[in-house]
Amino acid sequence: MNKLIIAFLLIVTLGGVFYIINRGDSVSSLNSNPSYTLAEVMERNDATSCWSAINGNVYDLTSWINMHPGGQEAILFTCGKDATEAFNTQHGGQEDPMRALEGFIIGELTQ
């Protein structure tokens, strides 16, 4: 029974490693810093796809909507917009929100 459990846990671990490697490929492709226009950001303006431009970068905040400590509305308000002023007014100079935002960056804002 112990060997069966060990084998099961090993299989789960290997499966997870493959998932991480594949996930890592998709993440690393984002590191090439693509550029997006504000028009492209404005197309993603709701809870199903929420992009926001802040301080010259573009962020995909879709998965953050339900996780934002200040509630969904604050994030939904920024969907499809340049939310630089709103973000800086609310979170300017605060380390934690800045660090949290870094995880969602998908590219740069271009004219």
Add this chain to the structure above:
Amino acid sequence: MDNTTNTMGSWAPVVLRIGMSLVFLWFGSQQLLNPEVWVSFVPDFVSNIAPASTVVLVNGLAEIVLGLALIIGFQVKWVSLLLALHLLGIALSIGLTPVGVRDLGLTIATFAIFLYGKDRWSMN
């Protein structure tokens, strides 16, 4: 009444073990599915060694594997000790915030599993 109390009490470690397992399984799966949400929790000294998103993914996988071992009841003492130490590190890095205090409580609960060890439903 004493027999009933004793019977109920004997289930307490099982309930605690399964409950904590579900916590680790949930948070582990969330880290694998949405790593970008958890990147901000990676301490600077760790993200200086490896990309924060990779750290989150590996951490999520570890929590799932250990969470599965815990819910099955496999090597309960060592698995729970590992998870308790892991969670202690997270709680200390988060600090004295609502989340940090909550995680410290969960650390203590996981450590209680280690102290109790094998329960009536664990494997060995």
